[in-house]
Every structure is written in structure tokens, then in C-alpha cells.
Amino acid sequence: xxxxLLVAGVLGLxxxxxxxxxxxxxxxxxxxxxxxAEFTPPFDSxxxxxxEIYWKPLFLIPSxxxxxxxxxxxxxxxxxxxxxxIRGGALSDGALTNFSGLGVNNFxxxxxxxxxxxxxxxxxxxxxxxxxxxxxxxxxxxRRLTRGSERDVRxxxx
Numbered sequence: 001x002x003x004x005l006l007v008a009g010v011l012g013l014x015x016x017x018x019x020x021x022x023x024x025x026x027x028x029x030x031x032x033x034x035x036x037a038e039f040t041p042p043f044d045s046x047x048x049x050x051x052e053i054y055w056k057p058l059f060l061i062p063s064x065x066x067x068x069x070x071x072x073x074x075x076x077x078x079x080x081x082x083x084x085x086i087r088g089g090a091l092s093d094g095a096l097t098n099f100s101g102l103g104v105n106n107f108x109x110x111x112x113x114x115x116x117x118x119x120x121x122x123x124x125x126x127x128x129x130x131x132x133x134x135x136x137x138x139x140x141x142x143r144r145l146t147r148g149s150e151r152d153v154r155x156x157x158x
Contacts, residue, residue: 041114045075045084053090065094067104076111078120083111102129125153 033039049071056063069090076085092104105127112119122137132153139146 039115041084043073045073048072067092067094075114078111081120082114083120084114086110086112104128130154 051069053066053069054063055066067090069088071086071088074085074087076083086109088108090104090106092102107123107125107127109121109123110119111121118139118141119137120139122135124135126133126135133150134153135148135150137146137148
């Protein structure tokens with residue numbers, strides 16, 4: 001279970017492109033910029049991306065719609081720190097889902113520092129067929145601590 005939690009956490013971090021290493025200072029990217037320039041991220045609060053996913057099994061067979069992925073970025077505040085919050089979801093849809101009978105409804109959320117992009121919290125909910133899991137990671141940099149939890153949402157407590 002610990003190995004699965006670790007693997008899921010690492011994949012979640014990589015999938016949301018957040019930097020989790022301890023920052024040396026709070027200057028963020030200032031040392032990479034020309035003198036007097038101010039860092040501005042290449043995205044803004046309220047930005048939303050939507051992708052349709054298609055699967056093409058063989059050369060002569062037409063592609064089948066598999067689903068949709070959406071991402072949204074908003075300004076947020078967590079424990080007194082200005083953060084960005086990214087929310088994303090993957091939803092299966094179309095002919096492939098009808099044919100396979102395997103539905104997917106996944107959700108991810110991450111909050112990270114606006115200056116240095118350190119992740120503070122990651123939540124992932126997996127709904128894939130009969131598999132329903134939830135993973136949460138919280139990073140406490142001042143204590144050099146990462147807390148994680150994973151649970152089967154469908155399992156009833158004892």
C-alpha cells in the first residue's frame with residue numbers, strides 16, 4: 001500500500017507539473033530574469049483548457065471518441081500564502097465508453113505557490129469502472145514533512 005501511495009503521489013506531482021523541492025529562498029524565479037524584470041507566469045486566473053480525447057486502434061478503423069479532459073486555473077489562498085489552484089477532470093464519453101463499458105470520471109486538484117511553484121496540496125479522485133480511490137498529499141515545508149492518505153471510497157468503514 002505504501003508503494004502504491006508513493007507511486008500515485010509521484011505521478012500526481014508530475015502530471016500537474018508542480019515543483020515540490022524545498023525552495024532556497026522566496027525570490028522564486030528572480031535570479032533567472034534580466035535586471036529589473038518582473039516574473040509573470042504564462043497563465044492567468046480563470047484560464048480554462050478543454051481537450052477531446054480520441055482513440056484510433058488500427059489504420060483502417062476510424063477514430064473513436066474516448067472522452068474529455070478539462071483544466072482550470074484560479075487564484076487562491078492557503079494558510080496565508082497566495083497560491084494558484086488547478087482543477088482538472090477526465091470524463092470518458094462516446095462510442096469507446098459505450099463499447100467497453102468502462103467509465104472514467106477522474107478529478108485532480110493542486111494548490112501551489114504563485115512565486116516559486118512549490119506544491120502545498122494535491123488531491124486526486126479516481127473513478128474508473130468499479131475502482132473508486134482517493135489520494136491526498138499535503139506538503140509542510142517548514143516541518144520538512146509530507147502527509148499522505150489513500151482510501152477506497154467504495155469500501156465501508158469497519
